Amino acid sequence: MQNRILFLLxxxxxxxxxxxxxxILTRGGVKVSLASIHEDPYVEGAHGLTIKADALLSEVDLKLFSGVFLPGGGRGVENLRALEAVLETVRSFVSADKWVTAICAAPIVLALAGILHDKRVTSYPSTEADIRPYCKAYSNDRVVVDGKLVTSRGPGSAEEFGFALLSLLEGEEKMTAVKAGMVAR
Known part of the structure; x- marks a missing residue:
């Protein structure tokens, strides 16, 4: 079965x-679907890039996905954490023993969902104090994998995070081939 990851925007x-x-994931054969958490499929990024999501979160069948990903961004994370449906989505992936991944400030959402108590995580440096009380161990590593939880530091570690996730989902050989094709380090 093809790995499918749901990106919450x-x-x-x-x-x-x-x-x-x-x-990185799509180059590696992972099916990525973009879901807007709003009632509008058009989602505006922190720096003005607008993306049209494939669906609204309210319309998505979560059973079709092997994992969920939460990108960071200050205002983006505020919006993610304010919606109970996002917290429930994260909890449902944990309950189903599926991948839960987050970068930058987004691990705060995982903390609020109550899923970090026995996990080692990382996040954007300024959010450490908000996350540390909710996790087993906090790390300053650029990418941290603890079971099916994958977290990363921020924009500068996004490529490394993508390759780590691809390796976990599709294997080291696939990740190495994609990295070579992208002329990545």
């Missing part, structure tokens, strides 16, 4: 944290 998302993992 909220107004204010950090563009590079969404676009780089999207590009």
């Amino acid at each position: 909220a107004d204010g998302f950090e563009e590079s944290e969404m676009v780089l993992p999207f590009d």
Whole structure:
């Protein structure tokens, strides 16, 4: 079965944290679907890039996906954390033993969903104090994998995060081939 990852998009998302993992995963054969958490499929990024989502979160059948991804961005994370449907989505993926992934400030949403108590995580440096009380261990590593939870630091680690996730989903060989094709380090 093809791996499918659901990207949750909220107004204010950090563009590079969404676009780089999207590009890497799709090049590696992972089906990525974009879901707007709003009632409008058009979602505006933190720096003005507007993306049309494939669907609204309210319309998505979560059972079709192997994992969920939450990009960061200050305003984007505020919007993600304010919606109970996002917290419930995260919890449902954990309950189904599926991948839960987040970058930058988005691990705050995972903390609010109550899923980090036994996990090692990382996040954007300024959010450490908000996340540390909710997790087992906090790390300053650029990408942290703990079971089926994958977290990363920020825009500068988005490519590394994308390759790590691709390796976990499709294997080291596929990741290496995609990296070579992109002339990435």
